[in-house]
Amino acid sequence: MTHNFTEAARTIGFVVPPARHIEKQLRQLGYLGTGLHQLANSAHGDFDADVIRAIRKIATIRNKASHEDDFLMSGHDKEGFLETFHFVDGELQARIDLRARKGGVDPEQRLKQQKDTIANWVIAGIALVGLLVWHLH
Incomplete structure (x- = not known):
């Protein structure tokens, strides 16, 4: 039992910081919501469908890691999560940089x-x- 608890804690520690980073970027861009799914709803229409899908994937994994006792990620799952995170981070950061260059929204x-x-x-x-x-x- 301790092993599963330790693994679950590691999974949460692996998943939550990148998810929070994506939330912060979305809020910085002016989107509203109490979590990633709501923020994705707010951003829907401003980004390609693959970006919104990737945000929802990160949100789902974060929610599962936080709320499901038996949720664990394999090394392959972690690689996929990081790949998804880097994709979304790049898209959002590009939008943030564009806004900064234009001097506003x-x-x-x-x-x-x-x-x-x-x-x-x-x-x-x-x-x-x-x-x-x-x-x-």
Whole structure:
């Protein structure tokens, strides 16, 4: 039992820091969410499907390592995880670097923010009209 506990702790120690790094990069790019799956949802549409799939793979492995008592990774699994991490890290870092060179939010992120702002104003306007109609009756 101690051996499995030790191996599980090693697996968590192997998986969690890279997953946190990806979370940090996604938040740095302005995406929202309480975990990698939600952050991937927020970033969906701004990145190719293979990047989003890779983020979800990292999230799933991190969740399994954290919550499943019998989750262990072979050497091959660890190599695959690191390969996936380096792929995502490279894609996100390229986007961060692009934004830094342009002096702010990149155009795709700016457009997403503008659409979100417009959507929020439309919802607020509809709510206001609804209150006005309700008040007049």
